[in-house]
Structure formats: C-alpha cells, structure tokens
Amino acid sequence: xxxxxxxxxxxxxxxxxxxxxxxxxxxxAAFRKDGGSVIYFIQPDQKDELVxxxxxxxxxxxxxxKVKRWLHENAPQWIGAQIGGDEGIAQQLAQLLGQxxxxxxxxxxxxxxxxxxxxxxxxxxRNFRYLEDGIPLKRAKGMGKxxxxxxxxxxxxxxxxxxxxxxxxxxxxxxFICAGRTYRKAMQEQVPPDFVIExxxxxxxxxxFTFAAPPPDHAILCAxxxxxxxxxxxxxxxxxxxxxxxxxxxxxxxxxxxxEDSIDGGNSILHHAFNLSLWLGCNPILFAGVDxxxxxxxxxxxxxxxxxxxxxxxxxxxxxxxxxxxxTVEGNDxxxxxxxxxxxxxxxxxxxxxxxxxxxxxxxxVFTFSPxxxxxxxxxxxxxxxxxxxLCSPASSSPGSSPAASQADSSAASGSATC
Numbered sequence: 001x002x003x004x005x006x007x008x009x010x011x012x013x014x015x016x017x018x019x020x021x022x023x024x025x026x027x028x029a030a031f032r033k034d035g036g037s038v039i040y041f042i043q044p045d046q047k048d049e050l051v052x053x054x055x056x057x058x059x060x061x062x063x064x065x066k067v068k069r070w071l072h073e074n075a076p077q078w079i080g081a082q083i084g085g086d087e088g089i090a091q092q093l094a095q096l097l098g099q100x101x102x103x104x105x106x107x108x109x110x111x112x113x114x115x116x117x118x119x120x121x122x123x124x125x126r127n128f129r130y131l132e133d134g135i136p137l138k139r140a141k142g143m144g145k146x147x148x149x150x151x152x153x154x155x156x157x158x159x160x161x162x163x164x165x166x167x168x169x170x171x172x173x174x175x176f177i178c179a180g181r182t183y184r185k186a187m188q189e190q191v192p193p194d195f196v197i198e199x200x201x202x203x204x205x206x207x208x209f210t211f212a213a214p215p216p217d218h219a220i221l222c223a224x225x226x227x228x229x230x231x232x233x234x235x236x237x238x239x240x241x242x243x244x245x246x247x248x249x250x251x252x253x254x255x256x257x258x259x260e261d262s263i264d265g266g267n268s269i270l271h272h273a274f275n276l277s278l279w280l281g282c283n284p285i286l287f288a289g290v291d292x293x294x295x296x297x298x299x300x301x302x303x304x305x306x307x308x309x310x311x312x313x314x315x316x317x318x319x320x321x322x323x324x325x326x327x328t329v330e331g332n333d334x335x336x337x338x339x340x341x342x343x344x345x346x347x348x349x350x351x352x353x354x355x356x357x358x359x360x361x362x363x364x365x366v367f368t369f370s371p372x373x374x375x376x377x378x379x380x381x382x383x384x385x386x387x388x389x390x391l392c393s394p395a396s397s398s399p400g401s402s403p404a405a406s407q408a409d410s411s412a413a414s415g416s417a418t419c
Contacts (some may be wrong), residue, residue, distance in 0.1 A: 019085035144280030158289030185307030206230025
C-alpha cells in the first residue's frame with residue numbers, strides 16, 4: 001500500500017466520503033461540478049434509496065470491522081478525501097479512518113525497519129531450499145477440518161492455562177499451534193505442539209530452540225521465507241514454508257498458483273498462526289496466551305509468559321522485558337487494560353482477519369481464553385476450564401498427535417516432499 005502527497009491532494013479535490021443518504025441542503029452537486037466523485041457509506045437497507053451517478057460507489061456499513069477492512073485494503077483510494085453527510089456517522093467514520101492511518105503508519109515504520117540491509121531478501125534466498133525439501137503448503141490445506149485449533153502464544157495469561165492445556169492435549173483431539181518462543185515451555189509443560197510458527201528474521205533468533213526438548217515426530221515448523229535461516233536449520237524436525245501470495249505469483253511459471261500454494265500473511269506471529277489454522281480448515285479457533293496488553297498493568301511482573309524468553313542477546317531480552325508505551329484499551333472483562341499502540345495495531349489487524357474469515361465462513365467461531373486480554377471484535381472470551389471440545393469429534397488418534405500434522409506429512413519420504 002503506497003500513499004504519497006500527490007495522491008492525498010488529488011483525493012481532497014476529487015473525492016467525497018459521504019455518510020448516509022443525501023438530504024435537502026447537502027450540496028453534492030457543487031462537488032461534482034468540478035469532476036468530483038462520491039463514495040457513500042450507508043446501511044444495507046438504504047441501498048435501494050440511493051441514486052448513483054457515474055463514478056460513485058457505495059460501501060455497505062454492515063459492521064465496523066467490514067468498513068475497517070475495506071478502508072485498509074483500499075487506502076490509496078480515500079486518503080486525503082473530504083468527509084460529509086450525517087454528522088454522527090461522519091465522526092464515527094473519522095475515528096475508523098484514524099485507526100487505519102495509525103495501522104498504516106505502524107506497518108510502514110515496521111517495514112522500513114525490517115527491510116534494512118535487504119535482510120528479508122537475503123533470508124529468502126537462503127531458505128528457498130525448504131520450498132523444495134520441506135512439506136508443500138498445499139498438502140496441509142483442509143487437514144484440520146472438523147477439529148478445533150488452539151493457538152498458544154506468549155502472553156502473561158498463558159502461565160495460568162498450562163494445566164487446562166494439558167487436559168485438552170491429552171483428552172481431546174485438537175490441533176495445537178505454538179509460537180516459536182513458547183515451544184520450549186510447551187514441551188516442559190507436556191503440551192507438545194503439532195505446528196510451531198516462527199517469523200522473526202534477525203540472526204539472534206537462531207537460539208530460539210536452544211535447550212528445548214526435541215519435537216514429536218509429527219510436529220512441523222512453519223515459517224515465512226523471510227524467517228531467520230538459522231531457525232530453520234536449528235529445527236530437528238519437519239519444515240513447511242508459509243509461502244506468501246507475492247512469492248507464489250513470482251513463481252507462477254514454475255507451477256505455483258496464488259491461493260493454492262500461498263497463504264495470507266500478517267504483521268505479528270498471531271496473524272500467521274491464525275491464517276495457518278484457517279488454511280488447515282480448523283473450526284473453532286481458540287487463543288491461549290493472547291493478551292495484547294498487560295493484565296496486571298504497571299505491576300505486571302513479566303511482559304510475557306514465564307519460560308518464553310529464549311537465550312537471546314541481553315539487549316534484546318532487556319527490550320522484551322520493558323513495558324511498551326502506554327495506551328489504555330478495553331479488556332475482555334470490560335475493564336480498562338494497560339496496552340500499547342503496537343498491541344492495539346496488532347489487535348486491529350486481527351479483527352480484520354477475523355471479519356474476513358467469518359465473511360467467507362459464517363459458521364466460523366473464534367474464542368480467547370484470556371480473561372484480561374485486549375477485547376477484539378469477533379472474538380468471544382470464555383474461561384478455559386469450560387471448554388470441552390466444541391465442534392470436535394472424540395479423539396481417534398493417540399494423545400499428542402494431531403491428524404492435521406500427521407496427514408500433512410503422510411506422503412513425505414525421508415524429508416523430501418512431493419505433491
């Protein structure tokens with residue numbers, strides 16, 4: 001998404017974001033006189049009342065999340081545009097626009113930092129071997145259908161959830177997806193994952209599996225091409241590259257197909273784990289250790305769950321253990337939660353992911369086990385001890401073995417994958 005000053009100036013002259021239906025006195029004709037066009041933001045029941053002119057469009061305001069997703073995906077079309085119409089709706093739209101601009105600025109600053117010294121490109125070139133030698137992404141598609149996915153991240157609330165996660169791992173058949181930094185602790189707690197996700201691209205991350213127990217035979221490390229190559233080398237088990245759509249398009253001449261050999265990305269490890277669970281076909285999807293904030297506020301003893309600090313360099317660990325800049329958001333319990341601008345942007349992107357996924361599958365359910373995590377639209381909060389398997393069937397495989405991971409690897413021979 002590229003936005004520049006000329007785009008903003010042009011939009012300010014040529015585009016009006018109009019909230020609601022035009023009323024007498026709304027001088028839209030004067031705006032059109034100089035060639036301007038209008039994007040209407042209206043309720044679904046108003047669409048038949050709207051009279052369109054050439055160049056006009058309408059966005060149905062079915063939910064805030066749907067509007068935010070449209071704004072995020074089409075930012076160059078509206079940045080700098082004028083806002084008019086119903087004052088109350090216009091203020092609401094302005095708030096959503098502000099959130100999306102903040103997310104865009106966050107993404108841009110992150111991109112500038114992460115692409116320094118062409119590191120993503122250098123990592124990708126060193127990791128291409130795993131596209132050939134690893135498990136093809138397309139083989140895993142739909143392998144978790146009919147089963148719940150539990151995403152084990154590294155928020156502080158995870159400390160209180162290990163006992164229940166052991167119960168779910170041993171009794172019920174779930175697909176367990178674990179953040180790389182949480183893997184060592186998960187093995188210590190006897191909650192072996194089926195899939196491990198890692199996305200960090202910097203060289204110091206190659207120590208992430210140091211002192212960790214070896215993975216179960218069926219467990220698969222999943223990572224984008226841009227991940228630190230040392231992480232993929234250090235993993236003693238099977239690997240699967242989470243190919244993004246741009247890479248798939250680049251390799252169309254080699255038989256790659258966008259959407260069949262590629263998966264959506266994100267700007268945090270949670271987003272990648274969520275996309276993987278959708279790719280596997282899991283439903284429902286359950287978040288464990290997803291706080292996106294500090295449940296105990298300024299007195300939070302650790303910024304992340306115990307045991308989720310790998311032997312990274314001291315300067316990295318110091319940064320990881322410091323509270324981020326403060327921002328107050330609503331928690332799952334309805335009370336104020338100490339969070340940060342970065343966590344707020346992660347939550348906003350996740351909300352748009354959930355909205356997109358539920359639009360494609362209205363039966364999809366998404367839950368969080370975090371009682372004091374950041375509240376996200378489309379994600380329902382439930383106590384972990386009340387979860388009893390939901391849509392899943394009784395376990396038919398041995399404890400600690402997921403059908404998704406086992407089937408994804410079932411036709412790989414000696415670590416070499418063939419379609």
